[in-house]
Amino acid sequence: MRAMRAMGRRRSHWTSARVSRPPAPLVHGTGPVAYDTGWAGEARSAGGCAAVLLGLLLLIDTGAGTLTVPRAALWLGLAALLLLVLWPARVSAGPGLLVSRALTRTRVVRTDRLVSVRWSDGVAQRLLLRDADGNRTEIDPQVLINNPPLWRLLDEGSRTSVARGTLCCGETALRQVSARIDRETARTVFKVSGLG
Known part of the structure; x- marks a missing residue:
C-alpha cells in the first residue's frame, strides 16, 4: 500500500512538472521573433x-x-x-538568428555572421545559408516571400554581416530574394486595389 502511494505521488509530481514547464522558445535572444x-x-x-x-x-x-x-x-x-x-521545416527568426526545425533535427544559423548565401535553382528552389561558425541551413524562399517579418529579420542580419565583412558570397542571392519579394508585394497590392 505504501509503495502504491509513493508511486502515485511520483506520477502526480511528474505530470504536474511536465504541465507547468513552459514550451522551449524557437529562437533565443532579445527582440522581435x-x-x-x-x-x-x-x-x-x-x-x-x-x-x-x-x-x-x-x-x-x-x-x-x-x-x-x-x-x-x-x-x-x-x-x-x-x-x-x-513534412515542411518550421522556420523562425529573431535578431541575428534563423532557426529551421525539421522532423529529425534543428539547424540554427547566425544571420549577423553569415559567410555565404547561395540560391539553389531547380525543381525545389532553396536558399542555402552558412555562418562563420560553420552552421548551415537551407530554406524555401517562398517561406520568406509569404512571411515578410521573417525576411525583414534575415535582411537585417545579412546587412550586419555585410557591414562586418563576413559575408563573402551571397549578396546577389539576397538581392534576388528581395526583388522577388518586391514583385510579389506589388502583385498583391495591385490585386487588392483592383488594378491587376
Whole structure:
C-alpha cells in the first residue's frame, strides 16, 4: 500500500512538472521573433497526402482481395516515408538568428555572421545559408516571400554581416530574394486595389 502511494505521488509530481514547464522558445535572444505562419497548413497538407495515399492503397488491395498484414504494413511504411519527404521545416527568426526545425533535427544559423548565401535553382528552389561558425541551413524562399517579418529579420542580419565583412558570397542571392519579394508585394497590392 505504501509503495502504491509513493508511486502515485511520483506520477502526480511528474505530470504536474511536465504541465507547468513552459514550451522551449524557437529562437533565443532579445527582440522581435517571427514565425512561418503557413507552416501548420503545409504540415496538414503533408499529413493529408500521406493519409490519402494509405487509404487508396488499402482500398485497392482490399478490392483486389490481396490485403494481408505484411502488405498493410508495407503501405503504412510507404505512407510514412511520403510524410517524411513532404513534412515542411518550421522556420523562425529573431535578431541575428534563423532557426529551421525539421522532423529529425534543428539547424540554427547566425544571420549577423553569415559567410555565404547561395540560391539553389531547380525543381525545389532553396536558399542555402552558412555562418562563420560553420552552421548551415537551407530554406524555401517562398517561406520568406509569404512571411515578410521573417525576411525583414534575415535582411537585417545579412546587412550586419555585410557591414562586418563576413559575408563573402551571397549578396546577389539576397538581392534576388528581395526583388522577388518586391514583385510579389506589388502583385498583391495591385490585386487588392483592383488594378491587376
